[in-house]
Amino acid sequence: MKKLINSPEGVVADALAGIAAAHPGLKIDYANRVIYRGDSPVAGKVGLISGGGSGHEPLHGGFVGLGMLDAACAGEVFTSPTPDQMLAATKAVDGGAGVLHIVKNYTGDVMNFEMAAELAAAETGVAVKSIVVNDDVAVQDSLYTAGRRGVGLTVLLEKIVGAAAEQGRDLDSVADLAAKVNSLGRSMGMALTSCIVPAAGKPTFDLPDDQMEIGIGIHGEPGRHRVPLAPAKEIAAQLVEPILGDLDFTGAPAIVMLNGMGGSPLIELYVMYGEVKAILDKAGVPVARTLVGNYITSLEMAGCSVTVLKADDELLGLWDAPVSTPALRWGV
Amino acid sequence: MTATVQTLTNWLLSFRDVVEENKQWLTELDSAIGDADHGINMARGMSAVADKLTATAPATPGELGKAVGMTLVTTVGGASGPLYGTFFLRFGVAAGTAEELDAPGLGAALRAGLDGVVARGKGEIGDKTMVDAMAPALDAYDAAVASGSSIAEAASAAAAAAAAGRDSTVPLVARKGRASYLGERSADHMDPGSASTAFLFATLAETLR
Known part of the structure; x- marks a missing residue:
C-alpha cells in the first residue's frame, strides 16, 4: 500500500x-469530528447537516459553507458516523x-441518523427532518434489498437545498424540495480499479486489467456486473441507458454531473462527458x-459516475444561486 | 437464582473476550457478503463497554443496560452500533429500577431489546440478519420459563436456539443491509450479525450456569 x-x-x-489549515473560514470540532461553516448557527435559517463515512472527499466536508451545508459529520473510512456526532452538529x-439531515441510503447511515433525530427530539426539542437520498439505478429490485444507494445526486441535492435554506425557506419547504430533487435524479457508476481502505491495506x-465493474456504489462494493473493458463511447452508453430507462428525462432541462471516483484524470472525465452529452x-x-x-469519490478508485437531474426553472435558479465552499464556489 | 448487576457485568466481559478472540472470523464472514468490519467494530465497541463498566459501576441492571447501549452507539458506528446499542438501551429501560432480574424479568428485558432491534433495523426472520438468531433465542427462553425452568436453564435454551438460528442464515439470500446488494451471491455464507448474536447468548448461558 502506497498512500x-x-x-x-x-x-x-x-x-x-488539513482541511482546517487550508480553509480557515471553517470551524472544526475535532472531538466530535464535525466540520462547521464559520458563521454557524445562522439565525433564522434552516440548518443543513450531512455526513457519512470518510473517503468520499470532497463530499461532505468540502460542501460546507454559504449556500450549501452548515455541518458535515465525518465517520471512519467507509463507516457511518455515530449519533452523538450528529446530535452535536444538530444542536x-x-x-x-x-435542521434537515441529508442521509445517503445505506443501512448504517440511515439508522445512525434516525437515532440522532430521536435523541435531538428527546434532549433539545430542535425540529429535525430527514431526506434519505437513493438515486442509484444499479440497484434494481428495491423490494428485496436495502433499497437504492445514495450516490452522486447527494452533491446536487446539497447544493440546491442549501440555496433554498440560504434564501430563508422554512423547514417544511426545504424538506419538500429535498424530496422533489431526490425523486427527479438518477445515477449510475463504474470502476476500472478497486480501492484500498487504509485500515485494510489491500x-x-x-x-483484472481487461475488465471493469458496472453499477458500483461508493465503497468499493461489487457492481451489478463485470464486463470486458470497452471504449469510452460504449461505457457512456452502459451508464446513461439505465438512467434514461428509469425516468423520462426528455424535454426538461437537465443538470448533469460527470463525477470521477478519485483515481481517473480529468482528461478522461472530459472524454467521458463528451460521450455522455x-x-x-x-x-x-x-x-x-x-x-x-x-x-463524490471512493478513495483512489479509477472510474466515474453519471448523475442526471430533471430540473425546472426553480431548480435551475437554486443551482445558479451563490455558493462558497471548498469544493463548489460561484456567484460570490 | 437471579441476574444481578455483577452477573450482567460478568456476562458482558465474557462477551467482550469472545468477540476479541473471534474478531478475525467475524470480519471474514463480513468480507464475504458485507464490508469487512464487523469483528473490528464489535471488538472496539465491547472494549469500550468494558472500560465504561469498570469506570462507572452501574447500580442496577437498568443503569447497566443504558450505559452499555450508549457506549455501543457512540463507538461502533456502521449498522451494528445502532442495532446492538438499541438492544441494550431498550434492555435498560425495560429493567427499570429493579435491583436484580429474576427469570421472567431478564426475559422481559431481553425481549424489549429484541423488539428494539426489529424496530430499528426493520428486519424479519429470514432476512439473514441478527434477528434470525435473536428471535428464536427469546422464544426458547420464554418457553423454558413458562414451563418452570430456572434462569440458567432458560438461558441455555436461548443459547442453543441462537446457535441454530445462526446456522439457519447460511443458505438464505439477504434482504437487509449491505449484503442485500449481492442478491443470490449472498447465499451460502453465514450472516456475521447472527454469529455475534449467538456469542451473546452463549456467554449469557455460561455466565448464568
Whole structure:
C-alpha cells in the first residue's frame, strides 16, 4: 500500500487538520469530528447537516459553507458516523428554524441518523427532518434489498437545498424540495480499479486489467456486473441507458454531473462527458448545467459516475444561486 | 437464582473476550457478503463497554443496560452500533429500577431489546440478519420459563436456539443491509450479525450456569 498518510488509524483526524489549515473560514470540532461553516448557527435559517463515512472527499466536508451545508459529520473510512456526532452538529447549527439531515441510503447511515433525530427530539426539542437520498439505478429490485444507494445526486441535492435554506425557506419547504430533487435524479457508476481502505491495506476486490465493474456504489462494493473493458463511447452508453430507462428525462432541462471516483484524470472525465452529452442530445435531453470533476469519490478508485437531474426553472435558479465552499464556489 | 448487576457485568466481559478472540472470523464472514468490519467494530465497541463498566459501576441492571447501549452507539458506528446499542438501551429501560432480574424479568428485558432491534433495523426472520438468531433465542427462553425452568436453564435454551438460528442464515439470500446488494451471491455464507448474536447468548448461558 502506497498512500500519503502518517498512519492508517490517523487518516481521518489528520485530514480534518488539513482541511482546517487550508480553509480557515471553517470551524472544526475535532472531538466530535464535525466540520462547521464559520458563521454557524445562522439565525433564522434552516440548518443543513450531512455526513457519512470518510473517503468520499470532497463530499461532505468540502460542501460546507454559504449556500450549501452548515455541518458535515465525518465517520471512519467507509463507516457511518455515530449519533452523538450528529446530535452535536444538530444542536450547534440550529438557528431557530430547525435542521434537515441529508442521509445517503445505506443501512448504517440511515439508522445512525434516525437515532440522532430521536435523541435531538428527546434532549433539545430542535425540529429535525430527514431526506434519505437513493438515486442509484444499479440497484434494481428495491423490494428485496436495502433499497437504492445514495450516490452522486447527494452533491446536487446539497447544493440546491442549501440555496433554498440560504434564501430563508422554512423547514417544511426545504424538506419538500429535498424530496422533489431526490425523486427527479438518477445515477449510475463504474470502476476500472478497486480501492484500498487504509485500515485494510489491500484492494477491496480484484479487477483484472481487461475488465471493469458496472453499477458500483461508493465503497468499493461489487457492481451489478463485470464486463470486458470497452471504449469510452460504449461505457457512456452502459451508464446513461439505465438512467434514461428509469425516468423520462426528455424535454426538461437537465443538470448533469460527470463525477470521477478519485483515481481517473480529468482528461478522461472530459472524454467521458463528451460521450455522455452526445447520448443525451440524441435522446432529446437538453443539458442546461454541467459539473465535471471529482465530487463524490471512493478513495483512489479509477472510474466515474453519471448523475442526471430533471430540473425546472426553480431548480435551475437554486443551482445558479451563490455558493462558497471548498469544493463548489460561484456567484460570490 | 437471579441476574444481578455483577452477573450482567460478568456476562458482558465474557462477551467482550469472545468477540476479541473471534474478531478475525467475524470480519471474514463480513468480507464475504458485507464490508469487512464487523469483528473490528464489535471488538472496539465491547472494549469500550468494558472500560465504561469498570469506570462507572452501574447500580442496577437498568443503569447497566443504558450505559452499555450508549457506549455501543457512540463507538461502533456502521449498522451494528445502532442495532446492538438499541438492544441494550431498550434492555435498560425495560429493567427499570429493579435491583436484580429474576427469570421472567431478564426475559422481559431481553425481549424489549429484541423488539428494539426489529424496530430499528426493520428486519424479519429470514432476512439473514441478527434477528434470525435473536428471535428464536427469546422464544426458547420464554418457553423454558413458562414451563418452570430456572434462569440458567432458560438461558441455555436461548443459547442453543441462537446457535441454530445462526446456522439457519447460511443458505438464505439477504434482504437487509449491505449484503442485500449481492442478491443470490449472498447465499451460502453465514450472516456475521447472527454469529455475534449467538456469542451473546452463549456467554449469557455460561455466565448464568
